Amino acid sequence: MSSLLYAELAATCNALGYFDGNKYYIDTHCQETIKDLIRYLRRDDENHEIRRYIGESKILQADLLPILKDYWEKADLFDVILRLLVNLTNPALLLYREELPAEKTSRNYYLQIITHLQSYKEALCDHTVWALLSKKLGHILQIDSMERDEDKGLVIERILILVRNVLQVPANPEAEKRTDNDASIHDQVLWSLQQSGMIDLFLYIACSENEQQYYMHILEIVSLMLREQNPTELADAAITRSVEEKERDEAELIAVRQEEICQRQAKLKKFTGARHSRFGGTYVLKDMKSISDNDIIYHKPLNKVDSLDFDQDKARQKRPKNRLPMKSEGLQRRSAFSIRLFLREFCVEFLNGAYNTLMYHVKDGLVRAKAQANDESYYMWAMKFFMEFNRNYKFQVKLVSETMSVQTFHYVQTQLENCYDMLSSDKKKMLLWSRRMHLALKAYKELLMTLTAMDKSDNSAIRESSKIIKSNIFYVVEYRELILTLLLNFDEIKFTKSYLKDLIETAHVFLKLLEHFCSDRNIVVQKRTVSRRRKGRRSNARAQETVPVRSPEELWDEVGPQISTVLQNNWNIPTDVIPFDAASDRNMDEQKVDAMCKIQTLLRNQQFEEAIGLLRAAREVWPENDCFGNANMTPEEEFMAVRDIFMANIQSEYKEYY
Known part of the structure; x- marks a missing residue:
């Protein structure tokens, strides 16, 4: 970064205002200063120097969040602060076009941005910030979706993206040093969202048919909320711990205790003097030849003869990076008990009201x-x-x-x-x-x-x-x-x-x-069968006589899945079929039997779409006694009705249809 740009950026950051410990006093040109920061970030270079400078200066923690708390009612100022917060919390991988930088310097910059994002996430564990955002979001959602202007819709989307950006920040277990059943920074953010009422707003948006444009944002947020949870363990979470959970925790504690004892004993053996071995010296190993034809000479104690290895001084062949096995990066942990309880209730409500x-x-x-x-x-x-x-x-x-x-x-x-x-x-x-x-x-x-x-x-x-x-x-x-x-x-x-x-x-x-x-x-x-010509009519007649007649059950096992697919997808089913002919000499009952026979013939000739179309048309003509089913049938019930017609033993003079 050039010295001139560095000085301009430092002056811009100092023009926001000051915090006296209780209240933040904004500068006269605070709003324009925030807009300048947004412009700087928009023109940032490929090394993201401006973004890294803002992260090092901790402007978000020291200035932006206090301004948001004290001046959130000013619509214009709130809007520009929200835009800057969304920009600063953008995922680091997104800044590098979803490709991890391979060059050393770029990788260090990438890790530095990750560190800044983790500090932002820790600062946003504040319940007050989310309460203000929840209040703002709730006011806008009360307005009918058809009456909202474009600016209101942008505020909703930016708040959802801000929540998404904060939740996607990767955890740092080494820095946090949190065990299972302890509240990590991610859990603290979730708890702040729950206490502020933001989780209830997510459920409202997911259940509302008028907010379909935000469904994808809600799905991303839900996935990031529950990314560290095991669904099986979350479903078993209860107010009182189960016996299996207690036994598992006791077994883990015993295993950790045994490991500590073993480490302590190994440390004592290392620093305390051991008894002198009377069998130290030089030995000859029989039936094991050295480079020459003589037996190999061994210069270590006999108790280490089993560890004899000729490869210990050899340089191992290094495997290329692009040929190394891929490492799994899945992280699952048990959150604090209160976190698991409210997440379980959230999942239950989401399933009942919004999932489908x-x-x-x-x-x-x-x-x-x-x-x-x-x-x-x-x-x-x-x-x-x-x-x-x-x-x-x-x-x-x-x-x-x-x-x-x-x-x-x-x-x-x-x-x-x-x-x-x-x-x-x-x-x-x-x-x-x-x-x-x-x-x-x-x-x-x-x-x-x-x-x-x-x-x-x-x-x-x-x-x-x-x-x-x-x-x-x-x-x-x-x-x-x-x-x-x-x-x-x-x-x-x-x-x-x-x-x-x-x-x-x-x-x-x-x-x-x-x-x-x-x-x-x-x-x-x-299976495909290869047809072969046979000489003579007598051999063909014998071959036809030996072909077994397949039962309707065997035929149904073959065509049943295809009929099920047609019923579920409604592919090419005709709707203009007329099963009743008013000009015919046959009466209603006779034409009803004829329609049943035609449906069976079409099914056995594997003309499934025409058969189902005729069945549905006949259902409208002869609705009594549900001979062809009823109009409120489920696909499963219609499938069983088609099966009954296919398996029925119907005698008819009609052999073909059309």
Whole structure:
């Protein structure tokens, strides 16, 4: 930084005002000074010198937060302070375009920015700051979304981004030195958000249909709030500690105590004199030749003969950095007891009121490319976390019904394939793509675990829904071979050991589900057959006589998954089918039987879309007795109605349709 720019920046920082210990007195040109700082940051160089200078000067702790506390009611001043806070707390990796700097000096600058962000996060543990922001956000949310102007919407978005930026700051366990069940800086920020009412506002935005434009921000904030939590342990958190938790804590304390005793004993043996060995000296080892033909000569005591190693003086071959195994960076810890309790209640309320709606709109935005690039990671994380929490708390499929479908399996598989392709093409961001692929794998594993829980349900409708989903997964080749493909493509350079652990567990759950599914029915595996010409009509007639006639049950096992897919996706189902002909000589009852026969013929000819279209049209013409079902049927009930028609023994003079 040039001396002139350094002097200008120092003068600008000194023109904000002063703090007397109780109140901050702003300068006459305080607002313009803050705008100047925003302009400086906008023109910062690639080394981020201005940002690092502001961090070293601690302007945020000494000036910006006190100004915000005392003058938050001034709308113009509040707006520029909020803009500067959002700018200063931007993620460090985002400043370097999501690529860790490889050059030594740039890496040091990057670590320096991380240190400044951690100091900002510690300063923002103040409950008063979040209470003011919560009050401001609450006032704006009370205004109808159609009546808000653009400035109000920008204030909402900036507050949410500020919360996101503060929560994403990485923890520094070595500096904090916090144990489990202790309140870290991240926990203190969460507690401040809870006490200020900001968490309740997040739930309100997530539950409101009129605030869909902020759903992605809420999902990011929720993922950062719960990033250190284990959903299983969080679901088991209660006001009184369980017996298992007490036993686990006692076992950990005993292990730490034993380790301390062993270290103390080793230290005593090191500094206290040991008994002189009477077997010290030089020895000859029989049946072990040296460089010459003579036996090797050993110059150490006999008690160390087992540690004889000829490689101890050899220089080990250094492995290149780009060939080292990838290290896992997942951090999970048990927060303070009060933090876990309110986070558990937050998860319960989020599942009951917001999960299905929010996940639907977020996925719609991802599919239609309305969201930013790589926002799928937050969607995958939320799917894994909340489905696991729901499975371990009080399992209710209806709370996660949005993400429990064949379409979700297809979406997750697509993300897995896309991430693997990007691992090979975008090698500079291999670490990021590996983490995203790990998140997608965890989501896929949790989908399988939820299927297992559905099979154990007492509700027959839930078990039937699980069978329909499994029939698609196990019959479609792409779904069936996904786990095998991932296992074959595993590479320790691209993936971590935790990824391999989750992959093996996913394969185990998949095989268990497949074994249980095959035990209930006969699985038909389709294979290509090569037709060969045979000489003579007699041999062809004999071959036709030996072909076994397949039962309707075997045919249904083959076509059932395809019919289920058509029913769930409503692909190309015609809506202009007319099942009743008023000019025909046949009466209503006869045409009703004819329609049933035509539906069965279409199903057995694998014309599923036409059959379902005719079924729905006949349902409107003959609604009595629910012969063709009713208008309020669920996809599962309609699937069972189609199965009854397919399996029925109907005699008809019609052999073809159209």
